[in-house]
Amino acid sequence: xxxxxxxxxxxxxxxxxxxxxxxxxxxxxxxxxxxxxxxxxxxxxxxxxxxxxxxxxxxxxxxxxxxxxxxxxxxxxxxxxxxxxxxxxxxxxxxxxxxxxxxxxxxxxxxxxxxxxxxxxxxxxxxxxxxxxxxxxxxxxxxxxxxxxxxxxxxxxxxxxxxxxxxxxxxxxxxxxxxxxxxxxxxxxxxxxxxxxxxxxxxxxxxxxxxxxxxxxxxxxxxxxxxxxxxxxxxxxxxxxxxxxxxxxxxxxxxxxxxxxxxxxxx
Numbered sequence: 444x445x446x447x448x449x450x451x452x453x454x455x456x457x458x459x460x461x462x463x464x465x466x467x468x469x470x471x472x473x474x475x476x477x478x479x480x481x482x483x484x485x486x487x488x489x490x491x492x493x494x495x496x497x498x499x500x501x502x503x504x505x506x507x508x509x510x511x512x513x514x515x516x517x518x519x520x521x522x523x524x525x526x527x528x529x530x531x532x533x534x535x536x537x538x539x540x541x542x543x544x545x546x547x548x549x550x551x552x553x554x555x556x557x558x559x560x561x562x563x564x565x566x567x568x569x570x571x572x573x574x575x576x577x578x579x580x581x582x583x584x585x586x587x588x589x590x591x592x593x594x595x596x597x598x599x600x601x602x603x604x605x606x607x608x609x610x611x612x613x614x615x616x617x618x619x620x621x622x623x624x625x626x627x628x629x630x631x632x633x634x635x636x637x638x639x640x641x642x643x644x645x646x647x648x649x650x651x652x653x654x655x656x657x658x659x660x661x662x663x664x665x666x667x668x669x670x671x672x673x674x675x676x677x678x679x680x681x682x683x684x685x686x687x688x689x690x691x692x693x694x695x696x697x698x699x700x701x702x703x704x705x706x707x708x709x710x
Contacts, residue, residue, distance in 0.1 A: 484544070485527045501545060502531060502573040503666055506566075508551040508582035509611045510649040516658070521548055523659035528666060533569070546666070547573060551584050566590040567597070577603050577669030579662065580621075582649065583610040588620035595620070604673035606665050609649050614696075614706070623677050624706040625686070626694070627653050661686060677705040 487495055505524065507517055521530065529544020533554060549569060552561030563586045580587060588607065594600045607621040617624045627649070650658060664685045668675075675681060683691040686709050694706035 484529050487528065498545065498576070498670065500574050501576045502547050503528075503545055503577045503579065503669055504547045504549060504570055504573070504575060505662065505666075506549045506551060506578065506580045506583065506587070508580065508584045508587065510582040510609060511658075512550050512553070512582070517548070517550055519659060520662060524548065524662060524666070527663050545576075551587070563587045563590050567594050567600075570594070575600070575603050577666075577673050578605045579665055579669070580605070580607045581609055581658075583607055583612045583617065585612055586616075588612045588616040592616070592620040604669050606669065608661075608665075618703055618706050622673075622705060623682060624694070624703070625682060626706075626708045627656075628692075628708040628710045657687075677707075679707065682707045682709070 487498070490498075505520070507520065511517075511520070524530065524546045525544065528546050530546050530548065531544045533547060533549065547570070549555070549566075551563070554569065555561040555563060555565045557565060561584075563584060566587065567590065578591060580591075588610070589612075591605055595602060604623075605621040606623045606625070607617050608625045609627065610617045610624060614624075650656060664687075668681075668685055672681075679691050679693065683689060690710045691707050692709075694703040694708050695701070696703070
């Protein structure tokens with residue numbers, strides 16, 4: 444009788460130990476999953492684990508050109524995109540400690556200097572080692588879209604979505620190279636290369652003429668679009684959604700009266 448009771452007690456103790464061990468392991472796993480999730484950048488948290496894993500090593504290039512290359516704008520854009528997606532090194536010489544992010548920020552002219560002059564032709568070499576998901580340009584300088592088009596013709600570069608905002612480049616070149624070209628209504632005509640001073644700054648900043656426009660939040664939406672819907676055909680509805688449901692219409696060339704299929708203006 445005593446022996447049977449001892450066996451039962453021993454079995455009970457072993458069972459209790461196993462249950463406790465399982466609960467502890469589940470608790471540790473849950474804690475680890477929480478910590479892993481908390482380490483995920485804000486802009487990627489709505490994705491599933493498999494979708495996030497598929498983005499490993501992928502990059503989106505954000506090119507800050509005329510009107511967006513001042514120190515204050517570069518810092519604010521960099522901070523927001525770092526918080527949302529993480530930044531990566533611009534080159535092997537970059538001293539940035541963390542290279543695990545998705546966003547590669549390039550500033551024109553600073554990152555395009557060859558000798559004493561900026562060269563947009565350096566773009567392909569700046570991006571040749573990256574597995575690109577997309578390109579976003581703001582205030583693109585003259586000739587940049589031509590370089591993007593040349594990259595697209597290179598068999599080493601896969602077809603990727605390109606979104607161009609407030610371009611200072613040739614209109615036809617922008618429309619040919621980019622999937623979406625977006626301008627503020629009335630702003631595109633008044634902002635031309637003639638308005639740029641010797642320091643490559645806009646005398647009258649683009650953003651000052653746009654009411655209730657948040658550049659950083661718009662960039663986050665554009666990057667999320669390139670990650671999730673980059674192959675989506677350009678539509679007024681999609682551009683309006685990216686811009687926070689602002690009024691959007693197709694760009695109409697004033698000379699030819701031809702309406703663009705991928706160039707849009709917003710109010």
